[in-house]
Amino acid sequence: MGTAVRIDIRMRQVSGLLILAVLATTGCQKHTESSSQFATERQKMVQEQLRPRGIKDERVLAAMAKVPREEFVAENVRDKSYSDSALPIGQNQTISQPFIVALMTEQLRLQPTDRVLEIGTGSGYQAAVLAELVKDVYSIEILEPMAKDASSRLARLGYSNAHVKAGDGYQGWPEVAPFDAIIVTCAPDKVPQPLTQQLKENGRMIVPVGTGLDQQLYLLEKKSGQLAQTAILPVRFVPMVGEVTKKSDK
Numbered sequence: 001m002g003t004a005v006r007i008d009i010r011m012r013q014v015s016g017l018l019i020l021a022v023l024a025t026t027g028c029q030k031h032t033e034s035s036s037q038f039a040t041e042r043q044k045m046v047q048e049q050l051r052p053r054g055i056k057d058e059r060v061l062a063a064m065a066k067v068p069r070e071e072f073v074a075e076n077v078r079d080k081s082y083s084d085s086a087l088p089i090g091q092n093q094t095i096s097q098p099f100i101v102a103l104m105t106e107q108l109r110l111q112p113t114d115r116v117l118e119i120g121t122g123s124g125y126q127a128a129v130l131a132e133l134v135k136d137v138y139s140i141e142i143l144e145p146m147a148k149d150a151s152s153r154l155a156r157l158g159y160s161n162a163h164v165k166a167g168d169g170y171q172g173w174p175e176v177a178p179f180d181a182i183i184v185t186c187a188p189d190k191v192p193q194p195l196t197q198q199l200k201e202n203g204r205m206i207v208p209v210g211t212g213l214d215q216q217l218y219l220l221e222k223k224s225g226q227l228a229q230t231a232i233l234p235v236r237f238v239p240m241v242g243e244v245t246k247k248s249d250k
């Protein structure tokens with residue numbers, strides 16, 4: 001009798017272990033499946049959203065095909081990571097649609113030796129795309145918790161050449177200026193002066209300018225100290241806040 005009970009208990013322990021093992025394996029498979037699924041969707045995004053709309057720079061396309069966008073978006077929209085749309089990243093902020101990220105990056109005509117300044121780190125996704133293409137990325141985010149999260153996310157993903165600081169991007173980053181390129185991913189109603197000053201000769205800046213729904217994406221190029229301006233297309237970004245809003249109140 002006693003032996004039978006003991007055997008029964010052992011059997012239960014064994015089956016308990018088996019169930020745990022099965023659960024662990026299923027969990028792992030699920031994870032592998034979804035990351036390879038994301039990789040497939042990422043390739044599809046390049047083929048279906050970026051190439052047909054005219055993104056040609058192969059280095060930019062390769063960076064877009066590499067950076068895991070699913071690591072940057074809000075948890076509840078992870079399955080939509082590669083959809084043709086902007087997505088929430090928490091704190092009422094959004095990450096741009098993949099095409100806009102690729103377009104802005106391509107317009108900067110980046111070289112591997114370049115040093116780039118970004119205003120509006122957000123999730124860090126755009127910074128990661130830039131970090132694939134240039135020597136160093138310096139990115140400023142006004143919301144401190146968001147800057148902290150982006151900084152640790154970029155470090156975890158191995159982007160040691162992306163440097164994030166919390167603060168108002170209006171003043172740029174004078175300690176590490178000048179820059180070969182500047183990208184602004186929030187919309188001021190006027191381009192902040194300190195940013196144009198921190199752009200090198202022959203440098204490029206891409207910036208959405210305007211208020212509310214009335215914004216235009218501009219490419220500014222510094223030639224003989226003067227800024228040449230080209231309108232690229234109408235866009236909709238979150239407004240730049242901080243010093244820039246105070247200046248426009250005057």
Ligand code: SAH
Binds near residue numbers: 146242
């Ligand atoms: N590039 C980001 C998305 C940008 S969303 C990404 O890849 O995820 C715009 C960001 O600009 C927001 O996080 C917002 O907090 C930030 N922002 C707004 N005004 C700013 C300012 N004055 N300086 C720095 N960041 C600012």
